[in-house]
Each structure stands twice: as structure tokens, then as C-alpha cells.
Amino acid sequence: MAAVFVPIVIAVALLTFGLWLAFSPAPAFTKALLNFVAVLIIACPCALGLATPTSIMVGIGRGAELGILIRGGAALEQARALTTVVLDKTGTLTTGELAVKEIVVRQEGWTREKLLQFAASAEQGSEHPIGEAIVKMARELRIALEPLKDFAAVPGHGIRATVKGQPVRVGNLRLMEVDGLKVASLEAETARLAEAGLTPMFVAAGGTVVGVIAVADTVKEHAREAVSALKVMGLDVVMITGDNPRTAAAVAREVGIERVLAEVLPEAKASEVKRLQGEGRRVAMVGDGINDAPALAQADVGIAIGAGTDVAMEAADITLIGGDLRGVATAIQLSRATMRNIKQNLFAAFIYNVILIPVAALGWLNPILAAAAMGASSVSVVSNALRLRFFAPAA
Numbered sequence: 001m002a003a004v005f006v007p008i009v010i011a012v013a014l015l016t017f018g019l020w021l022a023f024s025p026a027p028a029f030t031k032a033l034l035n036f037v038a039v040l041i042i043a044c045p046c047a048l049g050l051a052t053p054t055s056i057m058v059g060i061g062r063g064a065e066l067g068i069l070i071r072g073g074a075a076l077e078q079a080r081a082l083t084t085v086v087l088d089k090t091g092t093l094t095t096g097e098l099a100v101k102e103i104v105v106r107q108e109g110w111t112r113e114k115l116l117q118f119a120a121s122a123e124q125g126s127e128h129p130i131g132e133a134i135v136k137m138a139r140e141l142r143i144a145l146e147p148l149k150d151f152a153a154v155p156g157h158g159i160r161a162t163v164k165g166q167p168v169r170v171g172n173l174r175l176m177e178v179d180g181l182k183v184a185s186l187e188a189e190t191a192r193l194a195e196a197g198l199t200p201m202f203v204a205a206g207g208t209v210v211g212v213i214a215v216a217d218t219v220k221e222h223a224r225e226a227v228s229a230l231k232v233m234g235l236d237v238v239m240i241t242g243d244n245p246r247t248a249a250a251v252a253r254e255v256g257i258e259r260v261l262a263e264v265l266p267e268a269k270a271s272e273v274k275r276l277q278g279e280g281r282r283v284a285m286v287g288d289g290i291n292d293a294p295a296l297a298q299a300d301v302g303i304a305i306g307a308g309t310d311v312a313m314e315a316a317d318i319t320l321i322g323g324d325l326r327g328v329a330t331a332i333q334l335s336r337a338t339m340r341n342i343k344q345n346l347f348a349a350f351i352y353n354v355i356l357i358p359v360a361a362l363g364w365l366n367p368i369l370a371a372a373a374m375g376a377s378s379v380s381v382v383s384n385a386l387r388l389r390f391f392a393p394a395a
Contacts, residue, residue, distance in 0.1 A: 038360040041370040051345035054385040059338035067321040075317035079335035088287035089241035094217035098133035107210035122161035125151035156265035169204040194246030226325035266291030330393040
């Protein structure tokens with residue numbers, strides 16, 4: 001705007017000076033100079049310069065009051081244009097506090113306690129919430145854990161380890177298939193567990209699948225309300241998870257999401273976000289874990305859950321303090337309100353210049369009044385921006 005506005009104003013001021021000098025009665029020079037100065041003063045683009053940054057500063061401050069930390073003005077501006085919101089499941093839509101709900105044994109000579117002992121012993125080296133839930137269950141039942149050897153985590157699949165001299169595998173169907181282990185006798189049970197919204201994890205020892213441990217997460221209190229609010233705003237909502245399709249579908253139904261991207265490996269989440277962007281969508285990614293960080297960085301706007309990892313919050317543009325998912329809709333509403341406010345400011349500042357520059361050029365506005373009017377325009381823009389302090393999210 002400056003590249004166009006400034007030369008035009010200087011040209012108008014010089015033309016004003018020349019015409020008044022040529023055609024006005026004596027003292028022509030004094031009259032021409034006063035009108036020349038009046039044009040320059042009234043055209044001083046203070047209001048235009050204040051229109052955007054003032055609104056953004058107030059918007060970011062209001063967001064902080066509402067528990068939404070916005071990294072910068074770019075994120076606040078981009079959030080208004082979003083068309084799709086991708087929600088990670090574990091720790092975002094759910095509490096992330098997994099618990100063992102059921103243990104199924106399908107091997108002669110094995111008991112629930114023995115299966116849990118081997119699985120928990122193997123999971124001692126894991127930092128995954130599923131592994132932690134299995135270990136916690138074993139300790140609550142006072143089951144002694146055996147020494148662990150050769151531990152290896154397989155991201156998105158499970159873990160491999162050696163317990164009591166036997167190779168142990170705890171993981172999903174993909175891990176069993178990769179290691180050549182047959183699960184045919186447990187397919188019906190795993191389907192039943194998944195349909196109930198549980199996450200089944202196969203346990204294999206000594207080259208044989210001996211049973212399944214099913215864990216479950218709890219959907220966050222306001223998750224369904226948050227999803228509904230996003231839909232009301234005209235946004236498409238997508239859930240992404242590494243869980244199997246049945247379990248993912250059960251959770252999605254509970255929170256009201258129709259589109260689910262299941263069995264997505266951690267490193268593939270960013271690719272899925274990029275694929276959605278390739279469809280012409282403006283995408284927000286909402287996540288909380290380390291494996292969500294690449295997707296948060298890839299998204300047009302990354303939104304991290306404040307109760308999540310530092311890596312996720314560092315990669316995100318917006319952080320929700322406390323983890324309330326309703327903050328996603330609030331952040332987008334705040335962005336839209338801020339951009340409306342900026343447009344109002346720019347319109348007011350522009351109209352002010354369009355009307356008063358000709359008035360000054362015609363000699364109807366002396367420099368003193370022009371200075372007062374210029375100050376008043378700046379005050380009006382700042383006052384309008386401060387209205388954002390009273391922004392409240394729609395119910």
C-alpha cells in the first residue's frame with residue numbers, strides 16, 4: 001500500500017501547491033503552502049499503519065487470557081482460512097491415560113497372570129502409553145517382573161524383547177505378520193474387542209502368539225462438544241491414529257467424527273496432512289505427542305495440547321493450555337474476529353483519507369484541523385482494535 005499510496009499523496013500535494021500558487025488571490029504562496037501542508041498532514045498514514053498490528057496484538061493478548069497461546073500474527077491470520085481440522089486420537093481426543101481392560105489367553109499352559117508377566121516384563125523398557133498401562137497393571141496385581149534383554153521398540157507396531165530366554169513380541173497385527181506369527185485363533189476376539197473401542201495388543205512368546213491384552217482410553221469430557229463446534233463453523237473434522245480401523249471407528253463414532261485415518265504410522269502423519277493440503281484444503285493439525293511434531297510443522301496451523309510434550313508445543317503455532325479441545329474452535333473464532341477487526345480498521349482509515357484529502361486540497365481544511373483529524377483517525381482505529389478485549393467464544 002505504501003508503494004502506491006505515498007507517491008500518489010506527494011503528487012496530489014504538489015498539484016495542490018501548484019494550482020493554488022497559480023490561481024489563488026494574494027497572498028498566493030501562503031495559501032498554497034498551507035493547503036500543501038494540510039494535504040500531507042491529513043494523508044499521514046498513521047491509522048493505516050496501526051490498523052493491522054494493533055488488532056493482532058490485542059487478539060493475541062485476548063487469546064492468552066482464554067488459555068490460547070498464539071506464537072505470532074501469522075498463525076492468528078492463517079487460522080481464519082482453515083477448512084479442515086485433523087485431530088490426533090490418543091492424548092488429544094482421549095485422555096491418553098490407558099488401562100488394561102481385558103486379557104484373552106489362547107495357548108495351553110498359559111494363564112492370564114503368566115501372559116501379563118511376560119508382556120509387562122518386555123514392556124519395562126517402553127515409554128509408550130500402552131506399555132506403561134501393561135506394566136502398571138502387573139504391578140497393581142503384584143506380579144514380579146523378569147529381567148529384560150534385547151529390547152527394541154518398533155514405532156507404530158509394538159516392541160520386541162527377550163524375557164527368560166524367550167523372544168517376546170507385544171504389538172499389533174502388523175508386527176505379528178512381519179515376524180511371521182499366526183493369529184488366526186484370535187481374530188474373532190480381536191474384532192470383538194476393537195468393535196468395543198478397545199485396542200488389542202497381541203502377545204507372542206517363543207514364536208507363538210499366546211494371547212491378547214486389550215487396553216482402552218477414555219474420551220475427553222468435552223471432545224464431542226468441541227467436534228460439534230468445529231462442524232457448526234463449517235470445518236471438516238478428521239481423526240488420525242495409529243490404531244486399527246475398528247477401534248478408531250468406535251472412538252470416532254463416540255465423538256461424532258465421520259472421516260478416520262487409521263493405522264497411520266508416526267512418520268506418516270505429516271504425509272497425510274500434506275495429502276489433505278494437496279486436495280486444496282487449509283489444514284490445522286491438533287496433537288500432543290512427539291510423533292505429532294512433524295505433522296504439526298507441516299500443517300498450515302499446528303495446534304498443540306498444553307498437557308502434551310515440549311516437542312509438540314515447540315513445533316506448533318498455537319498451544320492450548322490445559323488441553324481443553326474446545327480451545328481449537330475458540331482459536332479459530334478469535335482469528336476470524338481479529339481479521340474482521342483489521343478489515344474494519346483498514347476500511348475506516350482508507351475512507352478517512354479518500355474523503356479528507358480532497359477536502360484539504362480544496363482549501364477547506366487548515367493544517368491545525370488536519371492534524372486534529374489525523375489524530376482522531378488513529379484513536380478511532382486503536383479504539384476499534386481494543387474491542388477485541390471483549391471477545392467471547394460462541395456457545
